[in-house]
Amino acid sequence: MELSRADGHPYQALAADIVGKIESGELQEGDQIESVRTLSKAYGVTNATAQKAVKQLTQDGYAKTVPGLGIFVTGRSERAPADEASNPIDEIHQQxxxxxxxxxxxxxxxxxxxxxxxEKS
Structure with missing residues (x-):
């Protein structure tokens, strides 16, 4: 899938597409999101762009990265309201x-x- 240039930065367009899939129910809580490498190939973007989109999804509470396992859709209770700015303290807690x-x-x-x-003796 190619991203539209009208969607702003490519990472924002990629993140918005995944959010759309979550909001429509195509992706549900606990579902695994494709890896950064798979996303970059599927959307025709660099790995860095896909990584930035995943970071945006985690900051907004739509996804959680579990080291060694992958990226997963979170529940609604973990998502920040759309009009709420990203809080640096929350970002530190996530890190x-x-x-x-x-x-x-x-x-x-x-x-x-x-x-x-x-055991070595």
Whole structure:
């Protein structure tokens, strides 16, 4: 799918298209959104543009990135009202949540590796 130049910046047009799919019910809470690489190919944009669109979706509360698993549609309660400006404190909280999820995932992977690897004497 090609993005219309009338939609503003390409990342905004991509994010708006995904929001439209969420609002129409085509994508529902818990559904996985395509990867950045798949989005960039499908929409004919760079990976950086697709990544920026995903960042916009997460900032607006439409999606949540789970490190190692993917990008998922969030529930309505997690979305900011359309007229509410993005709050820097909320962005920091989202980044902290993502970091905590990453650290937790890494700790689990380390535990699995340590349980499989023989102890060195």
């Amino acid at each position: 902290l949540d993502a970091l905590q999820a990453t650290v937790s995932g890494l700790a689990q992977r380390l535990e699995r590796l340590e349980s499989v690897s023989p």
